[in-house]
Amino acid sequence: MKIEFTKMQGAGNDYIYVNTLKYPVSHPEALAKEWSKPHTGIGSDGLVLIGPSETGDFSMRIFNADGSEAMMCGNASRCVGKYVYEYGLTDKKEIALETLSGIKTLYLHLQGENVDSVTVDMGAPCDIRTVDLGNGYLFREGTAVNMGNPHLVIFTHDVSAIDLLSEGPAMEHHPLFPNRVNVEFAQVLPDGNVRMRVWERGSGITQACGTGACATAVAAAFTGRGKGKTDIIMDGGTLTIEYEPQNDRILMTGPATKVFDGTINMDR
Ligand SMILES: N[C@H](CCC[C@H](N)C(=O)O)C(=O)O
Structure with a gap:
């Protein structure tokens, strides 16, 4: 099965983003490992799944390049804000993002139609x-x-x-x-x-x-x-x-950049 993904980076920290509302992913740990490889995969620091949320507007799950799941990712949270806005999943400029470490609020900063940077309320250390x-x-x-x-x-x-x-x-x-x-x-x-x-x-x-x-x-x-x-x-x-x-709370502000869209086979 072919699925669509988007490669995005925030300050050079690059992940593969998949909208699971469209393409449910059943084995993200294995895919993160395989797709992150620079020579035989897409090449990335990991895989990020964007999904629905009952407590926020969207949810984010993040998998490192070795397949382990992380609780939170600052650079990915900004890119998720850009993704959901630019791909028309929402028209909100203030977004509640559910993560394994709680809800983080994203404040999108637009340049014309596009999100070029995002401030994230990262909560308290x-x-x-x-x-x-x-x-x-x-x-x-x-x-x-x-x-x-x-x-x-x-x-x-x-x-x-x-x-x-x-x-x-x-x-x-x-x-x-x-x-x-x-x-x-x-x-x-x-x-x-x-x-x-x-x-x-x-x-x-x-x-x-x-x-x-x-x-x-x-x-x-x-x-x-x-x-x-x-x-x-x-x-x-x-x-x-x-x-x-x-x-x-801590506020983090920085860029969110799309690299390219692609399709890839989900089963081997
Ligand atoms: N790159 C991420 C963090 C990934 C976290 C992950 N490496 C772990 O906690 O295992 C960031 O921008 O915050």
């Missing part, structure tokens, strides 16, 4: 704590933050010097995080904005991570490095994060 990573690792200390999904933020003076391919997996599988963790290496710049590189649980190096950008801003505030509105500059683009520890 939780379980913020300093963690001792122990001996035998490049860094001794990090900040754990839960943004609906787990993150470990490590501040360093030179983020370009980090060998992500070895440091990323070492942290993802650190014994302190039995469910694995998304890892952000962050460097505060002279103007207070932050340069960040990410290793995602289940997808490896990605160009950007929305929940990771939020976690980085939270960790910066928690460790006395923060400012209320911070640009988090990643390899694939920049997200603006608004966070004040006394407030109960």
